[in-house]
Amino acid sequence: MRRLDRYIGTVVLAAIGLVLAVIVGLDAVAAFIDEAEDISDTYSFAEVSLYILLTLPGRCYEYIPFAALIGCLLGLGQLASSSELVVMRAAGVSTGRLVWTALQPALLVAILGFVLGDQVAPHTDRMAETRRALAQDPSEAFSGRHGIWSREGSTFLHFNALEPAGVVHGIILLQFDEQRRLLTALRASRATYAGGRWLMRDVVQTHFSSWQTTRETLPQLYWETGITPDLLTLVVVEPAQLSLADLYRYSRYLHSQGMESEDYRLALWRKILQPLAVGALVLVAISFIFGPLREGTVGFRIFAGVIIGIAFRTSQDLLGPASMVFGFDPVYAALLPIVACALAGFALLARAR
Structure with a gap:
């Protein structure tokens, strides 16, 4: 029986890997x-190739449920044919027994994909986005295509690229009062984080009042804030x-700042439940092979x-968006499609028997 399990598992696993x-x-x-x-003198063919290479772990993680579904259909379909x-x-x-044997390699892929998406892809995606932003705009950082916005209280921060060492390029700070009137606009070419504060260089600061506007240029300026490099790395890439x-x-940080955090909570639950999503999709695939797609x-x-x-x-x-519009917990948005697939799979298997 173990030999049979290994045989079925090998066929399904090979099909999933191929897909x-x-x-x-x-x-x-x-x-x-x-x-x-976007290839240019600075964003060369080699940089583009490296960017694609660094994003491969994230792409693999994204397509694992889809590959498990089609791979199981092909692997078991081959055995059925x-x-x-x-x-x-x-x-x-x-x-x-056959269902459980076919599920095992798919669940193994789901677990490996979970580790890949949680431990590897976040780091490689950040490296890819940072290298692309720096390569596309190494000199004038304020016009970068891939700039990111963040906020702390009434201060809005925009930056073009963040290096792993805690160096930020192309900073724009906008500070507003309680009536949302612009008080200060600041631009700096780069900033480094040390001692719990940011040291900004080549600063151009503009102050706004009801009767005049003043502008000053400073070689460097310290910025005291609770925003750290670790926090900024979280907004470089998409929540998923x-x-x-x-x-x-x-x-938690967004909630403490009074900002919407549903996107990140939804991504959190989707990541937690992805192994279950793979299992539910594979269950539907198995039920199709034993039922309507047998021939x-x-x-x-x-x-x-x-x-x-x-x-x-x-x-x-x-x-996902419906949970934000209608106000129900994002866990239900992530769980409902999985439950629907699992119920459909069990129903089809019950009919096939």
Whole structure:
């Protein structure tokens, strides 16, 4: 029986790996073509290639549920087409045992993907975004395409790029009063963090009042703030690309500043529940192989997998904003598509028996 388990697991695991490689490869090629439009003297072909390479872990993590779904359809479909599943069931292997055997490699991929998305992808994505921002605009940092905004109280901060050593490029500070009137606008070419404060260099500061505007140029200026380099690294990338610890920490920070944190809470729950999402999608794939797609062709199975994956992703994309609009907890937005897939899979398996 263990030999049979290894055989089924190897077939399913190989199919998932093949599908993941194809999907991520196509996505990387499309991203490379898109980035190639910005190639310049500083943002060279090598920099574009390195950017794509650094984003590969994040792309793999993003497509793991989709690859597990289609890979399971193809792997088990291959066994069904060659009548191997029929022989296994005729030999006394129960449907439940076959389902559990097929689920194991998919859950292994889900766990590995979780580790990849939580421990590897956040760091490589930050490196990729920082290198791209610096390469695209190394001299005049204020006009960077990929600048980021953050806020602390009534002070708004914009920066173009953040290096891992805590060096920020292209800083703009806007300070408002309680009536949201602009008091001070500051621009600095770069800033370094040391001793709990920022040292900004090449500063141009403009003060606004009801009767005049004054401007001064300073070689350097200290900025006392609670915003640290660790905090700024969290806004360089999208919420879905952060680790669990960073998502929890930054959502708490946003809440303390009176800002909306639902995006980060939703990303937190989606990351926590992704292994369950993979399991639910694979369960639907297995139920299709034992049910309506038992005699289907490879092309039709791929088509069915794509439709299921799109429906699952669309439901996630719709429920996420809905949780913010209607005010229900983001955990329900992340959990509802998973529960729906799991129930559909169990229902189809019950009919197949």
